[in-house]
Amino acid sequence: MLPDYGKTFARWRAGAAGQWHDYTRHPFVEGLGAGTLPRTAFLHYLIQDYVFLTHFSRAWSLGVVKSETLEEMKICAGTVNALVNHEMQLHVKTCAAEGIDEDSLFAATEAVENLAYTRYVMDAGLQGDFLDLMAALAPCVMGYGEIGVRLKGSKSSDTPYADWIATYADPEYQAVCTSVGAMIDTAVARRIGDLAHAPRASGLQDRFNMATKLEVGFWQMGLNGQ
C-alpha cells in the first residue's frame, strides 16, 4: 500500500502518471532492492547525491525565504537542518568507509543531470511563489519515501543496499514526508483553495512533472556512471 503524503501530493503523483513510474521503478531503484546494482554505480550516485543535497538544502532555504506563515518557516528550516546536519552526514559516513572524504565530496564535479535538477528547482522558487517551489521539491522528498517503503517490503534478503533502503523507509523519514505533505495541503488551501478547479493547477503539475523527469535522469546518470 502506498504511504499517504496528503491530497495535493496524491493529485500531483496521479498527474505525473508514466513519469512517476519511470522514476520510482527505475532500473537503478530495482537494482537497489535486488542487490544487483553495481557498487561503482552506487558510489557514483552517492557522490553526486551529496552535491545534490548541498543545492537541495539551498532550495529548502529558499523555501524559508518564500514562506508566508510560521508553520511554513518551521517546516522548511527544520528540513534544511535535517539535510545539512543529518542526511548529508550519512553520505559522508558511507563515502568515508570507501575512502572518499567530505572535502572531495563537496568539490566533486557536478554531472549535468544533477545540476539541471537542482537549478531548475531553485529557479522555480525565484520565478514563482512558495507553491511553485514546493511542486518542484516534492518529487524528490516523497518519491524517496515511497521507494523506501516499497523496497523495504520487497527487497532481496541479501542486498548490500539495505542501509540505504532503511534510511528512507525509516519512520523518521516517513514523518518528514507526511509533515511536508500536510504543509503543502495547507499552503494550497491558503493560496489557491480548491486545486482541482484552479487556473494554476496545470502550471504546478508541470513543475512536478519536470522535476520527476529530472529524477529519472538522475538515476540514469547513476547507472551510466558504473
Added chain:
Amino acid sequence: MLPDYGKTFARWRAGAAGQWHDYTRHPFVEGLGAGTLPRTAFLHYLIQDYVFLTHFSRAWSLGVVKSETLEEMKICAGTVNALVNHEMQLHVKTCAAEGIDEDSLFAATEAVENLAYTRYVMDAGLQGDFLDLMAALAPCVMGYGEIGVRLKGSKSSDTPYADWIATYADPEYQAVCTSVGAMIDTAVARRIGDLAHAPRASGLQDRFNMATKLEVGFWQMGLNGQ
C-alpha cells in the same frame, strides 16, 4: 473622472480606501498643483526620486525574472527601458538645470522612507510570485498617472511644476498605466481566476496597501526636506 487602469487596479484602489486618498491628495501633491510647494522640497524629492527610480527599475527587472508569459516579459522589459532611458533622464535634465549632475544623483544618500519603499517591493517579488510584485508596484505607477490627470485639470495656471504634471498626464505615460493595468488583469486571470473570491485576495490587497502607505511616507519625506 478617474482614468481606467483595469478592474484589478480598481478593486485594489477601492480596498486601500483612506490610504489612497492620503497618497494622491497629499499636501505635497496639492502643492505641486497650486504651485505653493517650496522649491527646496521639490528638489529634495527629485533627488530621492532619482535614487528611487534606480531601485524601481531593478524591481521591474525582477518582474521580467518572474514573468511566465511573453506578454508579461515584454511589458516589464519595456517598462525597465522606459524608466532607465527616459523617466530617469527627465530627472537628470531638471536636476542639471539646478546644477546637480547625474553622478551626484546616483550617489545621493538614500532617505529611509525611500529605501523602505523600494526594498519592500523587491522583497515582495522575492517572497511571492509575479502578482505579489505587481501589487506592490501598482500604487506608484498608477497613482502618478491618476495624480497627473487630476492636476492637469485643476492646477493653478502659474504653478512652476507644470512640466512635472505634464509628464504624468501625458498620453504616453497614461498608455503605460493602461497597458500595465491590462497585463495585471490578464495575470490575475491566468493565476487566480476570479479575484473577488480568491484566498489570495487579502494578501495581495495587503501588498497594495503597504506600498500605498509607503508612498504617503515618500511625499512626507519630500515635504520634510524643505
Added chain:
Amino acid sequence: MLPDYGKTFARWRAGAAGQWHDYTRHPFVEGLGAGTLPRTAFLHYLIQDYVFLTHFSRAWSLGVVKSETLEEMKICAGTVNALVNHEMQLHVKTCAAEGIDEDSLFAATEAVENLAYTRYVMDAGLQGDFLDLMAALAPCVMGYGEIGVRLKGSKSSDTPYADWIATYADPEYQAVCTSVGAMIDTAVARRIGDLAHAPRASGLQDRFNMATKLEVGFWQMGLNGQ
C-alpha cells in the same frame, strides 16, 4: 572590554564610528540597563522585534542560498534554526506573560522602521553576494552581543529587563557572535583576501553603516511606541 568577534567585524565597527555609538548607546538601550525604560516601549519593541525576527530568519536563510562552502551553509542553517526555534520562542514566552499570543505577534502590523531594515538586508543579499548580505546582517547579531556584555556589567541591580540582558550576554549567544565573526573572516579571505586594500571595502562598509543606521531607527521606533 569589548568582546572579540573577529577582525572584519572590528574593521567594520571602527568604520561605522559615530553611528555604532548611536546604536549601541541609544537611550532605549540605556533604559534597559538602568531599568527606566517604560514597559509600554519595551512591549512595543518586543512585538516589532518578533516580526523582525521572522524576516531576519528569512535573511539568514538567504545566507544558505548564497553560501559557497559547507562551513557557511552550516553556520547560516544553524542560525536560522536558533532564530526560529529559540530566540523567537523567548519573545513568545515574554509576550504570553503579558497576554499577547503568537498569532497576534505574527500578524502584528510592521512599523516602517522595522520593514525598512529587514527588506534592506534581504535586498543586499539579492543584489550582491554572500559578503554583502553578511555586512548587512552583522550589526544586529554582533551589536546585540556587545550590548548584552556591556549592560551585564553595568546594569542597575533592579532593572526589570535583566532577562533580556542575560539572553544576549549569555555564553551561548556570545558563541554565535564569535562563530559568525570567524565565518565572516574566512568568507572575506576566500572572496577578497586583504580587505584593507580591496576595492569592495567601501561598498561593504556602506552596507554595514546603513544597517547600523537602521538599528538606530529601530530603537527609536521602540521609544516612540511608549
Added chain:
Amino acid sequence: MLPDYGKTFARWRAGAAGQWHDYTRHPFVEGLGAGTLPRTAFLHYLIQDYVFLTHFSRAWSLGVVKSETLEEMKICAGTVNALVNHEMQLHVKTCAAEGIDEDSLFAATEAVENLAYTRYVMDAGLQGDFLDLMAALAPCVMGYGEIGVRLKGSKSSDTPYADWIATYADPEYQAVCTSVGAMIDTAVARRIGDLAHAPRASGLQDRFNMATKLEVGFWQMGLNGQ
C-alpha cells in the same frame, strides 16, 4: 583574427582552453558554415534556442537587479530589450517561414540540456554577485560573436545558414559583445581590481567553464534532434 571583447573575457577564454574549442568548433557550428547541417537539426535547435532566449532574457534582467552602477543597469537593460524585442523576433520570423508560430515556440518542451544551461546561469546570479552572473552569461554572448566572425570569413558560398551567420557577424551584434566585454572589465576593476591575483579568479573561471561546457551540450542537443 579574433575579435577583441576585453581583457577579462580574453583571460576567461584562455582559461577554458579545450572546452572553448569544443564549443566554438562544434560539429553543429562547422555544419552551419559548411552548409551540411541537416535542416531538421537546425529547426530543432532554433525552437530550443527561442525557449533559451526567454530564460536568457530573464537572466539578463537579473543582471539589472544585481547592478551597482548606472552603466551596468543600462547595458543589462539594453540587452534585455535587444533580446526580447529583436533577437527573439528573428527566431519568430525564421520559424514562421517554416510554419511554426510564436505561441508554439513559447510553449515548446524544453530539452534538459537547454534547461540545465539557463537555470545554471540564473542560480549563478542568485548565489553570487554581478560578476558570477556575468561569468556565466559571457560564453553565450561572446562565443556567438566569435563564431559569427569566423564563419563569415570561412563559410561555404552556398550554405543555407548565411542569415544565421550574418546575424552574429553583424557590426551591431559585435558592438553588443564589445560593450558587454568593456562593462565586465569595469565591473571587475570595481569589485576585484587585478583579477590575475584575486582569490575569486578560480571561482569565476569555474562559472565560465561550466557555462561553456553547457554550450557544448546545447549544440549536441541540436545535432541529436535531427
